[in-house]
Amino acid sequence: MPNKDKIVRVPIGPQHPALKEPENFMVDLRGEKISSVAIRLGYNHRGIEKGCEERTYVQDIYLLERVCGICSHSHSTAFVQAVEEIAGLEVPARAKYIRVLIGELERIHSHLLWLGVAGHEIGFDTLLMYVWRDRELVMDLLAELTGNRVHYAMNVIGGVKRDVTKDQFVRIASVVDALEERTKYYIELAMTEETLAQRLSNVGYLSHEDAVRLGTIGPTGRASGVDRDTRRDDPYAAYAELEFQVITDTHCDVFGRTLVRLGELMQTYSIIRQVLKQMPDGAITVKAPLRIPAGEAVSRYEAPRGEDTHFVRANGTDKPERVKVRAPTLANLQSVAKMLEDGYLADLPIVVAAIDPCFSCTDRMIAVRGIAEEKTMNWEELVQHGVRWYRERGIDPARIVMRGDGLA
Amino acid sequence: MSVGTAVLNILVFPGFLFLIAFGLAGEFVDRKLYARLQNRVGPPWFQPFADALKLFGKEDVVPEEADRRVFHLAPVFALAAAVAAILYIPLWGHAAVFSFDGDLIVVLYLLLIPTLTFFLGGWTSSSVFATIGAVRAITQVFAYEIPLFVALLAPSLLANTWSISGMAAYYSAHPWLWLVNLIGLGVALVALLGKLERVPFDIPEAETEIVAGSFVEYSGRRLAFFRLAIDCEAIVGISLVAAVFLPFGLNLPLGFGILVYLGKVLVLLAVLALLRTLFARLRIDQMIAFCWKVLAPIAFLQVLVNLIVRELI
Numbered sequence: 259m260p261n262k263d264k265i266v267r268v269p270i271g272p273q274h275p276a277l278k279e280p281e282n283f284m285v286d287l288r289g290e291k292i293s294s295v296a297i298r299l300g301y302n303h304r305g306i307e308k309g310c311e312e313r314t315y316v317q318d319i320y321l322l323e324r325v326c327g328i329c330s331h332s333h334s335t336a337f338v339q340a341v342e343e344i345a346g347l348e349v350p351a352r353a354k355y356i357r358v359l360i361g362e363l364e365r366i367h368s369h370l371l372w373l374g375v376a377g378h379e380i381g382f383d384t385l386l387m388y389v390w391r392d393r394e395l396v397m398d399l400l401a402e403l404t405g406n407r408v409h410y411a412m413n414v415i416g417g418v419k420r421d422v423t424k425d426q427f428v429r430i431a432s433v434v435d436a437l438e439e440r441t442k443y444y445i446e447l448a449m450t451e452e453t454l455a456q457r458l459s460n461v462g463y464l465s466h467e468d469a470v471r472l473g474t475i476g477p478t479g480r481a482s483g484v485d486r487d488t489r490r491d492d493p494y495a496a497y498a499e500l501e502f503q504v505i506t507d508t509h510c511d512v513f514g515r516t517l518v519r520l521g522e523l524m525q526t527y528s529i530i531r532q533v534l535k536q537m538p539d540g541a542i543t544v545k546a547p548l549r550i551p552a553g554e555a556v557s558r559y560e561a562p563r564g565e566d567t568h569f570v571r572a573n574g575t576d577k578p579e580r581v582k583v584r585a586p587t588l589a590n591l592q593s594v595a596k597m598l599e600d601g602y603l604a605d606l607p608i609v610v611a612a613i614d615p616c617f618s619c620t621d622r623m624i625a626v627r628g629i630a631e632e633k634t635m636n637w638e639e640l641v642q643h644g645v646r647w648y649r650e651r652g653i654d655p656a657r658i659v660m661r662g663d664g665l666a
Numbered sequence: 667m668s669v670g671t672a673v674l675n676i677l678v679f680p681g682f683l684f685l686i687a688f689g690l691a692g693e694f695v696d697r698k699l700y701a702r703l704q705n706r707v708g709p710p711w712f713q714p715f716a717d718a719l720k721l722f723g724k725e726d727v728v729p730e731e732a733d734r735r736v737f738h739l740a741p742v743f744a745l746a747a748a749v750a751a752i753l754y755i756p757l758w759g760h761a762a763v764f765s766f767d768g769d770l771i772v773v774l775y776l777l778l779i780p781t782l783t784f785f786l787g788g789w790t791s792s793s794v795f796a797t798i799g800a801v802r803a804i805t806q807v808f809a810y811e812i813p814l815f816v817a818l819l820a821p822s823l824l825a826n827t828w829s830i831s832g833m834a835a836y837y838s839a840h841p842w843l844w845l846v847n848l849i850g851l852g853v854a855l856v857a858l859l860g861k862l863e864r865v866p867f868d869i870p871e872a873e874t875e876i877v878a879g880s881f882v883e884y885s886g887r888r889l890a891f892f893r894l895a896i897d898c899e900a901i902v903g904i905s906l907v908a909a910v911f912l913p914f915g916l917n918l919p920l921g922f923g924i925l926v927y928l929g930k931v932l933v934l935l936a937v938l939a940l941l942r943t944l945f946a947r948l949r950i951d952q953m954i955a956f957c958w959k960v961l962a963p964i965a966f967l968q969v970l971v972n973l974i975v976r977e978l979i
Contacts, residue, residue, distance in 0.1 A: 377946070381865050602950075
C-alpha cells in the first residue's frame, strides 16, 4: 500500500511469470517509475562446482553440460578445452570443426529462443509463436546430429563423440538456408514494426562507458559498442580458420541488443556454411588418459550470452582438484540495476530479459570467513532451523492441514 | 410489457443465459482465430465452457486483508452491468427490449461499470500487483473512454436522436448514410480494445509485469464471474458498435436478420482478434499519449464530418 513518500515496493520474484528461474527484484515504484532496484540471487544454488571435485573428469563433462539448459555445449567445450590443455592433447582438426558446428547451431537456437522470450515480455505473443516455430528446425537438426535436443553430449576429452555424415551436411545446409530467410524477415520486422520500436528503443539504456566500467560482455556489451568476441580475440577450436564479423551496435538500448543478436545470427549462418565447406576428413578423437597430470588451465568460450570462463586445476588423479565456472550472466548482471534507473515498471521484464539472463548458471555460494558467526548444519538441523524460523514468525508448519488430507 | 416478459428478457433472452452462451462462444471464436493467426492449433469449441465450469468448481479464496463486501460484490456487479446493457441494444431489427431517448448514454455508462469493478476489486484485495493493476485500469479509462464516447455520439448527431433504436430506424430509412461514419467505426474498435483490456492495451493485466493485475487475488467462482463479465462485455460492445455503425439489413425477415447480425459480430470479432495479434503491448504512458493525441482528434474529426453532412442533407 502507498505510504507517505508515495513509494510502492513490488516484489518481482522469486516466483513471477516474467521470470523463468527464481530470483528476486525488489522494485521501489513511484507511480509507474522505478526509483530503485535491489537484485537478490541465490535461490538456485546447485553445488555443481563442488560436485565436480567428487566426480571423475568424464563424469564432470556431463555434469557441467547441465550448468545451463541452453548453452550446454558451451560449458562442456570450455571444460574439455581446459582439461585437454593440462593433459597436452592435440585435438584432431575434424573434431574442432564439429565442435564449432554444434556450438554455432546452439547459438542459433539460443538467439531465436531469446527473440521469442523478448516478444513475450513486451506482450507480443505472436512473435514468440512464430520464432519458436522456426526454432524447431534447428532443434530437430541438433537432435538428429547428436541424439538430443538440448544436452548434446558431443564432447569427450580429446575430441567429439559422433561424426557428421555427408547426408547430414545436406540437411544442415537446407536448414541454414531456411533459417536465413526467416531471420531476414525478423530483421525487417524489428526495423519497421511500430509498437516493437516503441517498446524497445531508448529502453534499458547503458552507455559505452558504463558498459566497460561494469564489465558487460557478449551481445549486451557489443550493443553498447564494446568490441569484444572471444572467437576473434582468443580463437579456440577452428575459429582461427573461419571468417566472420563481430557485430557491434551503438544504440546502447534493448533495440540495439536485438539488432546485435539478429546480426550475429546472420554471421552464424555464414560460419556454418564455411564449416561445411572446409571440414577436413580424419579422426574425430584422440585417446585421452583417465588420470590428468597435475597442472591448471583457464579456458574461454564465446557462449551465446557472452564469454564463458572455466578454470580447472588437476592434481594427477582422475578427479579435478578445483573447477571454477564463470557463466556470462554474472558479468552482465551488475548492469541491470544501471539499465533500470529511472525506467518504467513495464520495461523491467524486457530489460532483465535483454541481457539473456541465466540465473541458475550464475548462483554460487560464498562463505565469507571471519565476519559472521560460522556454523555448519546437517540436514536434520536445517529442517529444525526452518521450522523454528517460521514459528518465530507466527506460522506453525505442523498445524498446516492440506485440503485433501484424510480423503484418500 | 408484463412483469413476466420483463423477467424472461432479463434472465433468458437476450439477457443472462443467452448473453453468457453467446459470450463464451465469442470467446472461442476469438481464441481460435488468435491461435490460428499465430500458427497454433487453438482450443476445441467447448474450451471456454469447460474453463468456466472448472472455475465454478474451484476453491474460492478471499484474502484476509481484503474488504470482503466489495471483494465479493465486484464480480457480480461486473456481470450484471454487462447483462443490463444488452437490453438497450437492438440486435437484429430496429427495436431493443427497452429503449428511450438517451439510452446510448446509459449503455455507455453501464459498460463503464465492469471497468470500475475491476478497479474496486483490485484495489480492495490489498495485493500490490492488484493495486497497480487497479490504478492502471482506472488510468486507462480516462484514455479510451473519451474517444469511444465521441465516436459513438457522432452518428447520433446525424440521426438527431440519442436512442440506439431511434438511430437504427433513422439509418435504415437513409440507407448508405452509415458510410459517413466509417472513421468513427475505426476509432470505436480501437477504443473497444482498450475497454476489453486486450493487446496492445492489456496494460492493467500485463502478465509479465504484474501477473494478472486486478484479478491476482481472485479465484474460483468469483474469477469465473469476472471472466464471464469480460466475455459478455465483448459481445455487448461489439453489438453496440454493430448497431451504431453498421445499421443495415435490419428490415429482413427474422431468420435472415439473425444471420446478418451474427455475420456482423463475427467480422468485428475477427477484426479485434487480428488487431491483438499484430501488436506488442504498449506502456501506459504511450497508451494515453496515443489515445489523446491520435485517437481523440480522429474521433472529433468524425463529429466535424457529421455536422457538415447534417447541414448538407
